[in-house]
Amino acid sequence: MDRKAYIAEQKEKRGRKTVLVFPIHYPREVLTALNVLGVEIWGPPGFPRAPASTHLQPFICGIAHNILAFIMAGKADVVDGILCPHTCDSLQMLASLLPDFKLTDKPCFRFRHPKGKSPDSKSARGFYKAELKGLLDKLEPFFGRPSEAELQKAIGLHLEADELKLKLLDQRAYFTTNDRAFYEVLRAGEYLWVEDHIAMMKKLLESKSPEPVEKRKPIMVSGIVPEPMDILDAINNAGAFAAADDFAAISRRIAMKRPNPDSDPLDALTDMFFARRGCTTLGTELEERANLLLKLAKSRDCRGLLIYNVKFCEPEAFYVPDTQDIFKKAGIPSLYMETELEAEFSGQASTRLEAFIEMLEQPS
Numbered sequence: 305m306d307r308k309a310y311i312a313e314q315k316e317k318r319g320r321k322t323v324l325v326f327p328i329h330y331p332r333e334v335l336t337a338l339n340v341l342g343v344e345i346w347g348p349p350g351f352p353r354a355p356a357s358t359h360l361q362p363f364i365c366g367i368a369h370n371i372l373a374f375i376m377a378g379k380a381d382v383v384d385g386i387l388c389p390h391t392c393d394s395l396q397m398l399a400s401l402l403p404d405f406k407l408t409d410k411p412c413f414r415f416r417h418p419k420g421k422s423p424d425s426k427s428a429r430g431f432y433k434a435e436l437k438g439l440l441d442k443l444e445p446f447f448g449r450p451s452e453a454e455l456q457k458a459i460g461l462h463l464e465a466d467e468l469k470l471k472l473l474d475q476r477a478y479f480t481t482n483d484r485a486f487y488e489v490l491r492a493g494e495y496l497w498v499e500d501h502i503a504m505m506k507k508l509l510e511s512k513s514p515e516p517v518e519k520r521k522p523i524m525v526s527g528i529v530p531e532p533m534d535i536l537d538a539i540n541n542a543g544a545f546a547a548a549d550d551f552a553a554i555s556r557r558i559a560m561k562r563p564n565p566d567s568d569p570l571d572a573l574t575d576m577f578f579a580r581r582g583c584t585t586l587g588t589e590l591e592e593r594a595n596l597l598l599k600l601a602k603s604r605d606c607r608g609l610l611i612y613n614v615k616f617c618e619p620e621a622f623y624v625p626d627t628q629d630i631f632k633k634a635g636i637p638s639l640y641m642e643t644e645l646e647a648e649f650s651g652q653a654s655t656r657l658e659a660f661i662e663m664l665e666q667p668s
């Protein structure tokens with residue numbers, strides 16, 4: 305079932321309204337507690353940008369361009385609102401442009417999160433909790449206010465989904481499925497109701513082999529989002545597989561620690577936000593992030609690192625030199641590639657990727 309049909313079904317059968325969500329970090333649990341379906345938008349790749357492109361400078365990334373074009377083409381007319389997390393300057397600009405220039409008639413809700421702060425920072429925690437409260441206030445006139453029990457239930461469901469995602473990622477080598485099919489299951493949570501996503505991930509987990517079955521070269525994949533998803537086919541066709549994930553759309557949003565079960569829901573959500581592994585868009589320390597990645601890559605015996613960045617994504621690009629340096633010193637080669645979020649992964653890009661994977665060591 306495609307997204308549009310799924311949204312319609314959720315509305316008809318479950319009475320669920322829908323909010324379109326911009327990348328990357330936001331409290332999905334709040335939407336679930338409100339019985340609202342959050343549908344994320346990561347482009348989509350290949351979407352025709354004219355005439356919306358006149359509103360944005362050409363050096364703004366493809367994700368922001370395609371989101372605006374998608375909305376202005378009326379493709380998001382079925383949603384009841386738009387949630388704009390303060391991810392980067394480009395998305396912050398979109399969050400202003402849409403209402404100010406009346407490019408949409410949907411209510412736009414902004415959500416800011418702290419950057420570059422340690423989980424122990426009292427001010428950062430206080431700020432995040434206040435933003436959560438502010439978001440609940442902004443959503444209330446449109447969707448109501450969730451009870452504490454509804455928030456707790458939603459938190460429990462999303463923690464279960466996160467744990468399943470982690471389990472799948474940790475055991476990637478035990479699945480015979482190719483990377484695209486594997487990532488399609490992981491990414492289905494971008495639009496599915498959380499219980500449907502949990503069921504889908506459990507089904508995939510049941511197909512796990514008792515022993516590792518992957519014989520291709522293990523590599524780490526890093527970037528904002530694996531789009532277009534042919535990139536994953538190109539990796540497999542070149543003789544490698546994504547053994548370790550560092551995509552912002554996937555593993556960087558997983559809470560790595562469960563909150564205290566007795567916590568107030570907003571404190572639990574705050575704990576979960578600060579328990580995410582470092583993300584470029586959260587301003588994690590350069591060296592700390594690179595070392596986290598290296599540790600993960602080593603734990604999966606990765607033979608190489610592929611950094612697949614969206615062109616003009618400044619937050620991501622800022623981390624690339626240090627990360628490549630630290631990997632080089634550790635003897636793990638890396639390849640930096642950029643995408644403009646085209647409809648397809650180009651033949652030229654496939655050739656570069658093949659050459660890189662060919663020179664990586666075969667696992668013993």
Ligand code: SF4
Nearest residue numbers: 365367392394614617
């Ligand atoms: S790709 Fe980078 S610059 Fe573009 S929306 Fe995402 S985080 Fe912002």
